[in-house]
Amino acid sequence: MTKSAWQGQWIWNEGEESPRNEWRCFRKTFEVPAGGWDEANFRITADSRYVLTINGHRLGRGPVRSWPFEQSYDTYDVAHLLLAGQSNTISVLVQHFGVSTFYYIRGRGGLLAQLDLKLSDKAVFTLGTDDSWLTSRHLGQHPRSPRMSCQQAFAEYVDASLWDEAWVLPQYDDSSWSPAKVVGPVGTGPWTTLKERDIPMLTEEQVYPVRVESLHQVKPFSWSTAIDLRNHMAPGSEDHSNLVGYTGYLAVVLHAAAPTSAILGFPYSYEGFGACTLNGQRIDPVQFTGTLPEKYVEIELLQGDNLFVMHVSGKAHTGKLHMGLYAETPIELRFPGYVEGAGSPFLTIGPFDTAVYLDHQDGRELDLEIPLYKEVLEKIKSAADLELYRTWLKPVDVKFVSEADVFGLCVWKKEAIRHDVPSSLQNMVIANSAAASIPAYPGYDTECVVDFGKELSGYLSFELEAEEGTIVDLYGFEYMLGDYRQDMFGLDNTLRYVCKQGRQQYVSSVRRGLRYVMLTVRSGGAPVKIYEVKMLQSNYPVAEVGRFQCSDPLLNDIWQISQHTTKLCMEDTFVDCPAYEQVFWVGDARNEALVSNYLYGVNDIVKRCLRLVPGSKVQTPLYADQVPSGWSSVIPNWTFFWAIACQEYYEQTGDRLFAEEMYPHIKYTLDHYLAQIDENGLFNIKGWNLLDWSPIDQPNEGIVTHQNCFLMKTLFTAAEMASKFGDLQGQASMTEAAEALRTAINLHLWNAEEQAYIDCIHADGRRSDILSMQTQVVAYLTGVAEGERKERMDHFLIDTPKHFVQIGSPFMSFFYYEALAESGRVSEIVADIRNNYGQMIDSGATTCWEMYPNFAENRANPNMLSRSHCHAWSAAPAYFLGKEVLGIQMAAPGWSEVVIAPGPSGLAWARGAVPLPDAGRIDVDWRVDESAKRIHITVQHPKHIKVTVKIPDGYQGEIVRKTSFGVL
Template identity: 55%
Template sequence: MNPKKWSAEWVWGDGEASPRNAWRCFRHTFALPYNGDGGEASAKLHISADSRYVLFVNGRQVGRGPVRSWPAEQFYDTHEVGPYLHKGADNTIAVLVLHFGLSNFYYIRGQGGLLAELELETAGGTAVAAATGAHWRTIVHGAWQPNAPRMSCQQGFAEIYDARRWDEAWTSPGFDDNGWDAAIRVGAVGEGPWKTLVERDIPFLTEEKLYPKRIESLRRVKAPAWTAAIDIRTAMLPDSVNHANHVQYAGYLVSLLVVREPGKLTLGTPSGGRMQNVWLDGKPLTDPYGVAPERYYDVELERGDYVLQIDVSATDHGAAWHFAADGSAKFEFRSPLDGAGASATPFLVVGPFASAVNIDELGIVPIDRQQPDFVRARGIASVGELTSFAEWTRPLEAALYTEQDAFGASVWQPEADKYAIPQQLERALSATPEPAVLPLFEHGDCELVIDFGQEESGYIGFEVEAEAGVVLDLYGIEYLKGDYRQHTYGLDNTIRYVSRGGRQRFLSPVRRGFRYLIVTARGATQPVKLYETYINRSTYPVTDAGRFECSEPLLNEIWNISRHTTRLCMEDTFVDCPAYEQVFWVGDSRNEALVNYYVFGSLDIVKRCLNLVPGSKEMTPLYVNQVPSGWHSVIPNWTFFWVIACAEYAEHTADAAFAKHIWPAARYTLEHYLAKRDESGLMNIKGWNLLDWAPIDQPREGIVTHQNMFLVQALRKAVELAAAAGASSEESAGLAAAAASLEEAINAHLWSEEQQAYLDCIHADGRRSAIFSMQTQVVAYLCGIAHEGRKERIESYLIEPPTGFVQIGSPFMSFFYYEALALSGRYDRMLDDIRARFGQMIEHGATTCWEMYPNFKENRANPDQLTRSHCHAWSAAPGYFLGESVLGVKRAAPGWSRAVVEPNPCGLKWARGGVPLPAGGHIEVEWRVDGDVMNLQVSAPEGVELDIRGPEGLRLTTKTSVLNVL
């Protein structure tokens, strides 16, 4: 395919090239002549932006984008906009562009930019009707506040939107943009950070309007008297916006606390962290309290000025820190400096006295937390003492600070009273002519918790009538039970909307995942009328092509939540979760792809994910574990899973062209991993040597057993990939030999005769691990490492895990366990584990699969917390195994030219369903057990050879049919 030739130029506005959290509007109005013959075949608008855009044509929202990209290969979209154009009239293209201005886990910092070009295709050829250039108009959007808090280290920013500061008619053709600036040319296509433009490789995502199911609760609440959100990482290390690696620093925040009237004051953090060492006038605060991770201190204060000092030293990945104060004392925070040195914010940054950037592949770089001046600065007793640290002291920038803190105000509620829910509030559950009228409270704000009935992912919208200045805080959470709310610590999942006055609508352009939406109306003196709340669910466009149903309702429900989880975690790539991260984790996606093959049958998203990974080659030949990302982090297993997934995709689709394209990238990284072997022949590596969250021995440096085993598996699958690519056997011979050699070394050095099991690791100092885990034994069996007597021993552990072995800690690891059980033919044990593990989720009202199993180490601080993320696609294993193992449909040849149908009833009376095929159509299966007879019906498209096998102990009666292929 010839690359597109562009007339358009990249444009931006005046000022900084890569501003933080910048919302910028662009417009262009052009005449579209009426040619009289209706000859326009189509009108295609090609568009890309750094970092995100929303496109409007003549006031109608047309689309969003672009998909996540490496800067050197920037994707662009093509929208068919003919239906929105007015022939013989003026037409307006309007684009809202969000530029992050910093790197995160799904974006690498570039610079602000928009590129757009409208092509008219007629019988006479193609003509450019509009293209970005200096004649376009632009302005900073006035409503979105650029100092909004970071959502999380993985993502961009929460929203603070002041509707009083913007005219929503800006996308309409008749809007007067004469006061806007001329756009500034950034460069031609191929200039700037975007070296190559690549056409979008997947369909556009869905946008489906969904209403909530019920009002969960109504409360009168009061927020703390003062809240703030601060980006301490960027304040300490301004250059850290250029990457998403961990940083470490030692330093302080200092403010002047001015008490106007004496009384009690509570200082604390609703988000946790950085409150271990706090001083007032040099005296440490003691006796903190609060449910972890929240932390608060109570103090009695007289009238006067107090120096507040907080030790904010941390290992920091990047997120907002929330700080708040409340009490009977009348107070304010002020900059400790007067005059020209005073800050626009009430805080000074003192430090960093020591700092480092940490990259996981290279290990943790320690910093000197005993640096003499840092130690000397502890407990500053007066403003005058700050002069001793002038070289480390500077004002906290306004861009890194806001007191519009919806998260802090929603999490810490000094007062909260529950009320019965009036029936009229249920009008907020749909678009009705009569609004839900929120109660007014004399002392406090009105809070509604709205339940969408299940986890959702997309864009929050509402229509409301309220007086000017009323604040609506919207906060999405995933789980609550009774009075317990699982707050999204580490994720600011909020919108703060300030009313312009009157009836108004808002649709957020920031994707969020949640089940419950907490809506709080603050500062109202007149009733707030809520006409509707909704979410525009946005996922990869799939249909329920796969089906599974059986005689056991619990398994049906488990399959359904697995399907829903997978769907919500299919965006422009597979993502780990729709709430906390929205990140394409490379290793997770291998298992997610297998579930997708059986549940949805989508191919393009899998291919796109696999193709994105080698883009990290410029960071490291070992490939990073989440892409495209500003975090230079390597999990070796994740790269091995990628190689395995590449081979599986080639097998699933029989796509030789893909295999040929991806094979060199797979060989390249594996050769670099093989260079990490030591004199024992084992891979000895420094990195994030992860497999499971459980406390297995997987140090960041040394010989980790499960990694060496998965490397053997990846090498073998790479040889298959090479064959599918048409490569010569000589080209992959080295990898085959390396696999055999590595397997031999594993059995020679990592087997314990005493324990009759594989140990977890050998540490960098040569110490052999004393820990034995089920994880390592499962991987040994799955990867074919164990032979003869060892294999039999390990196989027995799959059924009866030895006492004292570390047990499986996450549904992700369960996927590999189920693979091992299927390989050993123990389908009954697999179903029992699925019933127990996932049935536990169902018992707790889960509508999606959890990231972790409950009461794991991350949850022990609060027994009510069952998991972190309540929707995590690495956990959707039943969506694959119930179809592959119980329904019994397996691929037996590349591209599914041959398939095995071998049901495993495991006590079920019947099952039915369908598995989508890559070339189209399904293999449909229905079986029923009647006594000692299984009645089996199978249909498959013409050209699919079926190998039908009955379960042991049952007589099989079979009926097959062939489906015609168009």
């Protein structure tokens, strides 16, 4: 059906244009003409996210992430859902963030939709959003729930007793709702253009847990909250995700009916936590207990008012203070007074100074010498002393103070008494079983941990029966081992649900990643019956065409977790991880695309990722490292990897038109990078000069060797693209720039004594005295090292001096494996995979970790083996086991030619498949008789593919060729 012109208009509600964390519901009831129709399409988009229901059937979620000036919309075929000649109802839940994140740039609340029917008599029926639609705020959703993280929006808090989830059904009485307000027609800013969704809808597959892991009766904090200091202290910071700084103090009165002991806790102390006083007395830092980032202290409260003041200055992305209090007697939090309150018991003294920082650039340091600022903790002994700072007192608006910090309640417990899990309780994880009754313990909460058996990504759903007002908290996390639980510090992965009376079901609207769910019934009331807990697993739709098996069970396990990791990190773009961030990091996606090629062979997601990147030129001509994002951040290597990935996409698909489309964008940003070449001919920049988490010398200002190498590689890649499209001038200029850069690198960044490349030259001209494996690998891989120097690098690949910094992340290992493959050392790839990924398997991994378990950098807690336990930048084995061990390698664009070059590496056999980008796959099965040094290779492939088989050196071979239609 040819889509008609947009007649629907953007709609929202009277009031604030971009409200903070607002869920708004929209309905339209209408009659469809009798007589039927040939086609029925429904187009929809929203700012920020929507859930669409038609006649009670939940149809989909969207839109995909996009730049606001290229707002994406979705199209659904709804012919099967509409009732001819009858009343029909469209229901849409719109979640407006009201803040920028790492995957969304703040716009304003809005919904745009249009139904187009091509009737049987050839007439067209059109229904669009306008002021005849009805709207209501979702009255059960708490907009004061805390931010999940700086990368994401808000945690979920829903009171089912205040809202009827039947609002999506046709028979719902919406007479109390208000007419929607028209914002404007299509083209209204910030959504100046619309772009149709360019990938399929994501999956939703029901997955149940495998067991109830544990049962405890617990006592958490008596009171808790999370305070958004960032948006309070730095108004306007909602519009971006850049780092902000502020100086000031937080104050609150703790009112005790009688003298009492209490425990004051800060479950995440990395932001907002500083020196503090109680009634003018400094709390000694040595009094705090807890393993970082947790901090807890026992305090003595006097009868009546007790003034607590905390230093909250610093630089922050999220700027969220987690705070909790435990006491046996009631403690009331009161506003300190002297200024009109804002609904919360908190006020700040300050901010005395604020600043916004562009990523890794020079920024004004906060003024720490303001006399009044320096003296606060010494001068304020009681609430009366706040009068000294009247002009600096600023009440904390209640919207920035959450009703409860569910994360803190789940992390810290005063008591936790373990019980054996009754067999009847396992019913809660079994589909279609009897209900599981959650036991109640008077005076305690009841906590169950359920295990899904492996990492998942999607939407939590549950069904239960409870009394009205019963609180059920759910907290998702990724890892447990024995008695150790790795809490997800920096991510509030929680859902609070307040029950209505009776049996009820809830489907979350917030995407999250997890393996375990801690389900806690609060307050020891009447038992709660749980009928089911499940995840709606949601990812880019793929068929598991790629396969790998071999004679080593460990490698098989490693391949499986690599496959699962890649799948979970394929959403509407590739994402770094499904839990912590859900962010499209541009550089990560280059490697993830190569892995995906060998597993799934899907192209649209790769193309959409690559197309999103140039949109960031509105932020920087160097292109941002994560897009679309409110954080204006550049990692030069990530831009270089994006340009290389554009060429690799062409090689994978043979899609010349797409490569031609991307080439001007590549040339544009490279022109701006070349403007950073200094008088010595080297790339010299101030920025986030990252490659690996290891302590290599990669300063944020100066000349970083690996960055210069990758820029040279990118220039050669762009020159190759220029030659394809007849840009002879561009080809010549970029080739010349690449050659000049290679010369400069070899002249200035070589250590003759060590016969190795140094890591960098600092901004003050100091040559780095650090040598690293990373720099040598990149110099080899990019072709900077030639002749004897290349031979030297080749030696370092397998015999690295002990004083060189070693590889510290699976991401860097991808480039190491590429270098080993280029040098023909497949056995070393396999050995490294066994060693490093084998540690993950030994520790119970079901997905690949962001860091190696034995790598201690960036970890305050020695028990924390990795930050993220599902990170697709680490899924390299799925690519290299298929390409180098199984031996299936593309030899011409679009896989029109293929080379089969097995790398036995001590294995007795291997078999598997690699998908082709358009149709079919390559199947390979090889077996080795090591005593006779013979290898038997069976290859099956589509008839039109030219396949060359190479027998490994030192072996004699027998080859059986098959096409999809029989033996050749």
